[in-house]
Amino acid sequence: MANFSEPLKLGPYEFNSRLFVGTGKYETFELMQEALEASGCEVVTVAVRRERLYDKQERNILDFLDRSKYTLLPNTAGCFNAEDAIRTALLGRELLDIEWVKLEVLADTKTLLPDPLGTLEATEKLVKEGMTVLVYTNDDPVMAKRLEEVGATSVMPAAAPIGSGQGVLNANNIKIILERANVPIIVDAGVGTASDVTVAMELGAEGVLLNTGIASAKDPVRMAVAMKHAMEAGRLAAKAGRIPRKLYATASTTMEGRINA
Amino acid sequence: MINIMLNGEPQELSEGIDVSKLLQDLKITVPCAVEMNKKVVPKALHSATIISDGDVIEIVTIVGGG
16 A cells, blocks of 8 residues: 655654544543554643642553653643743643643633733743743634744644534634644644544644544544544545535546437 | 642641652652742752742642643
8 A cells, every 4th residue: 555654743753643632531541541542643642730649549640651652742721821831831841851842821711712922922931941832822824823933833723612522613714824834733622523633634734633522422442543544534635635626517427429429 | 847838738847848858758659740939840959959938839740631
């Protein structure tokens, strides 16, 4: 079979899988492990939280993530200002001894939409700290450009609000972002099902990051397989180049030589 | 005794305790990172970092997330 694989480069890292999968919301660590494996992902996102000092949990998620197999990408989920996001990113770096972050600076708990000003400020400061910053943002082409200008390694526009499962809501904006970008664009958040991944990849995204779409599916492992195939299909189709949309039909069988002609 | 804030809660500690000792006393076995007064305390400096009255300390670990 033809080999069309083309690694994705992000700062010092290189990956063959373009699907980035989160580790939140799984019912058990074992189920998470199985789903990650099935998705074929190489990058998994994790979060930084206060250690429960007195009511300790016996099991830590790190015991269930094989770091020889997965590159861990700490996020700053739940941060609502630049300062908290920067502190969380630096703690993640210290904890995992890894120089990158999925940066989120959110505006409010109801929409979980990114706060553009805080996001820009935190990106700039973390880049100056020497970090590889993958930054979550709204599907705003102007903002994407601004984040690129302050040194983001990847800009990650939302398909739809986090955990909303609505898929790519504004394909035109994603297209404009892609057309003007000089850094890899990874569509992040809002993926509900496999076709959403394919749509994002067909638009030309370099990757897709998702969590809830797999973790909260009725059968997460099966959905992980679907996401993996959807990713491959979307990437291949994007590279193959779709035919233009036309209003009228074009026969695929020749009109010549028909018996009644 | 000194008074500090530890993961958002007031806490009394003996004087002269360093970060390493605090982690030991708390019996923390999971991978963690420590922040003191909003600055990361690198692992290599845990033993050399003495906790003082009024310090605000955060001890964090990794959990699932997207």
